[in-house]
Amino acid sequence: MTTAQPSATPLNDFPTASLPAAALRESVTVHFSETVAELIELVAIPGIAWDAFDPAALERSAEAVATLIRSTGLDDVQILRVPKDDGGQGGPAVVARKVAAPGMPTVVLYAHHDVQPPGDKALWDSEPFIAQERNGRLYGRGAADDKAGIMAHIASFRAVMETLGNDFGVGVTFFIEGEEEAGSPTFAPFLKEHRELLAGDVIVVADSANWKVGIPALTTSLRGLVDGIVEVRVAHHAVHSGMFGGPLLDAPTILARLIATFHDEDGSVAINGLQASDEATVDYAEDAFRADAGVLDGVRLAGTGSITSRLWCKPALSVIGMDVPTVELSSNTLLPTARAKISLRLAPGQDPASALAALEAHVLDNAPFGAEATFIRGEAGQPFSTETAAPAAQAALWAMGQAWGVPAVETGMGGSIPFIAELKASFPDAQILVTGVEDPDSRAHSANESLDLGDFAKAIESQSLLLAAINAGSLKEQKV
Known part of the structure; x- marks a missing residue:
């Protein structure tokens, strides 16, 4: 078994006892079937930002995301793009805003609606762009990476708005990119052109993974x-x-x-x-890694040091x-x-x-x-690392623990999300939280990509708790 070491850093003081946790959970549960149905509809759109694929599907994907965000009650929803270096247009990004009440912080919710190509369809057990539920998992290209991230943002916002109504004063900006799987070629100029529109105190990037099914994680470092x-x-x-x-x-x-x-x-x-370095402290047992990665018996693992240090720090x-x-x-x-x-x-x-x-x-x-x-x-x-003692990170760790019922793990990630460095450069004072809905068996980018639906529900609940905690004042010490 993999041994997960929970965060040992004490939470900053904020009024968690007064948060409507039960009401948020009920809202997420009541709408969950609808949320999954909406995710299935998104999976059906093969929006791929590579030049070799039909750009019309990518445009349909952006329009579908914009329609879903409008369904939450937001009117300020735009589809924006900036030119590429070669003169063509960048992928369509969806940007929507709920303006913060006076003195309240703004949270930016990032995900991406473009997906990887399906690859060899013969390797799939079902059609890549027809989502299919099997044994508690939803299979399909983009079901996990990253259309589930989009729906986690939308569903958690919906739950908070339904539960708190006008008492929810936090500003929320949806930033749903349309070219991440193509390397985000216009990300930097997009941030420059729309910097004021995208500015926030906290940026939640829902494009990572949990430690395993049933154990949440906050990604605290990424390799470059x-x-x-x-x-x-x-x-x-x-x-x-x-x-x-x-x-x-x-x-x-x-x-x-x-x-x-x-x-x-x-x-x-x-x-x-x-x-x-060998700085990783979380234990990842070799047999668990072999099972998660599908390593053949007899294949010797490479490198030295702990599995996690080889994955995250080398x-x-x-x-x-x-x-x-x-x-x-x-x-x-x-x-x-x-x-x-x-x-x-x-x-x-x-x-x-x-x-x-x-x-x-x-x-x-x-x-x-x-x-x-x-x-x-x-x-x-660029690589990325975050300070987990910061108030937003502590609120996120608390919210994950509440939703899953077990302590969250602070993990590194062997993968890379280069655009996070661009976010940090553009908004140096913002706290960046890297979360996600994937797990070691999600197989993002591979055949039979899938999403654990139980963890998907918990991810939505966790983010709704995070938004409610921020609304209750967990960032007060950082607001002037």
Whole structure:
């Protein structure tokens, strides 16, 4: 079993006893079937922000989200976009606002409505864009990542408005992005253009995961991310493998040998200049990790230190794509070039620019047999960490514990959400809370993506409690 260590930091004093917890829970429960039905309708829209897919579906997705937010009673709902560097338009973001009462804080609720492509449909047990409930889980592309985040925001806001009515003075801004899965290419200019519209005291990013089914988590750190393309060249053109093979190694073999230098014998990343630590304190048992990740029996895990330190506090390098002929199209030819796309996760505290420089230097310095190597730099995203002693974080931890009935876990996250660094740069005084509705078996980005419906209900209840706690004054010490 995985051992979860709850937060040991005492809660800031705020009037939790006076909050209408039972009424909020009842409101969430009464509307839950409706909420799930709305989520199913969102899943049916294949809004993918990649250039290779029909943009009309992405527009329909934005319109559907805007309609759902209007159904809560908000009138100030807009679909906004800014231009890309190439002159095209960025993905459609939905922005809606309830203005704060005088002296009250504003909470920004972030999620994204675009989704990953379905991939190979043969790997799915049901149609990717027809949500299907099986054994308490809802299956479908976007059911977890991140249309459930959208519905958690909408449903919790609905519950608070229904329960507190005019007594709910907190300002609420919905910010539902439309291009996150495409790398948020216009996120920074969007924040710059609409900074005043999106400003808030607390920003809740519902795009992460809980510790496991039945145990909530507040994500307190995220690894950064850089990527790039490695290309090797060994000849001016392809030649017959029988006539020239032996003295000349083909480019895929050279590329494989170069890739092998990225890790040492125990599987740790072997690139000079990358930061790593063993600071993680939460225990993640190896058998639990193996089960959650679907690791085959006999496959040795890579790296050193605790599982959580390897996941949260150390770099991880993966080859996520290769350009070589398929087996079906292969011939007896020595290929002159081959290339691979490399994704490198960074420990919190690592500067992405220095990591890219280190990765490039490693590629150029380790090309086998004198092959010509090229590194094309790609994306770069900052790591993230939060201060859990801050009032909003303490309120969130309290709300999660109330909704789930067990203490929340403060976790790192092996994944990256690069746009959070943009949020922090644009709103340095805001408290950023990274929450989510996924669990280790949600399989976001993979076939059979799914959402645990029991935890989904608890996530909605938890966020409604958080909004009510903020309304009751849990941020008072930070408001002037």
